[in-house]
């Protein structure tokens with residue numbers, strides 16, 4: 001029952017988009033996912049309302065510092081994976097979410113400002129380790145990457161992270177219209193109208209690879225359900 005938090009104190013880094021992509025893909029694979037929407041902008045909650053009931057996926061809105069742990073405790077038995085969407089600010093909520101996470105994913109676009117927001121999260125994780133002995137596993141996921149070219153600033157950000165020995169996922173999240181459109185249309189990538197949205201297949205492949213890579217990092221591996229959605233159990237990774 002891993003808890004995954006997406007964090008970057010820089011607003012607009014791509015947290016909410018990455019949360020939605022991972023949550024819908026894990027649910028599609030058969031994992032029961034609960035998203036804790038702790039962002040006051042409530043993008044995921046609005047998407048959920050627009051989408052209606054989704055198989056294997058539930059969203060809890062207005063999650064606060066006071067309610068976060070209770071939501072996790074109360075939904076433990078019906079959830080294989082919790083995913084937390086945080087606001088793009090430095091707050092006590094960030095500290096709390098980091099502290100209860102099995103893995104923290106830090107979305108970074110190829111810009112110096114984004115890298116600074118990521119550094120704040122990395123420093124926070126280091127501080128929790130130093131002061132409280134908490135070892136919080138974490139990785140950077142590059143987002144809004146141009147599928148065709150590596151920009152100079154993206155290469156610089158990668159070099160900076162490698163220097164600091166920060167794990168960077170092999171699968172970046174590409175810049176795709178489909179990743180914007182699911183917020184406008186509701187539902188999943190598969191449900192998007194391929195006539196109107198370009199490269200939906202490529203977008204789906206990108207998200208599949210991202211989700212597989214994230215699953216490989218988890219301390220507990222959940223065995224996906226069969227084609228009829230029957231849950232098959234779980235085992236240690």
Ligand SMILES: Nc1ncnc2c1ncn2[C@@H]1O[C@H](COP(=O)(O)OP(=O)(O)OP(=O)(O)O)[C@@H](O)[C@H]1O
Pocket residue numbers: 010011012013014015016017018039041086087088089143144145173174175176177179180
């Ligand atoms: N991979 C992507 N492809 C295309 N557009 C993207 C992608 N990732 C993010 N965006 C767009 O960038 C903007 C910011 O993304 P998002 O809301 O996911 O960031 P955030 O980190 O959650 O922001 P905040 O800190 O305000 O919560 C949105 O308009 C979103 O549609």
Ligand SMILES: [Mg+2]
Pocket residue numbers: 015016017039043085086087088
């Ligand atoms: Mg957000």
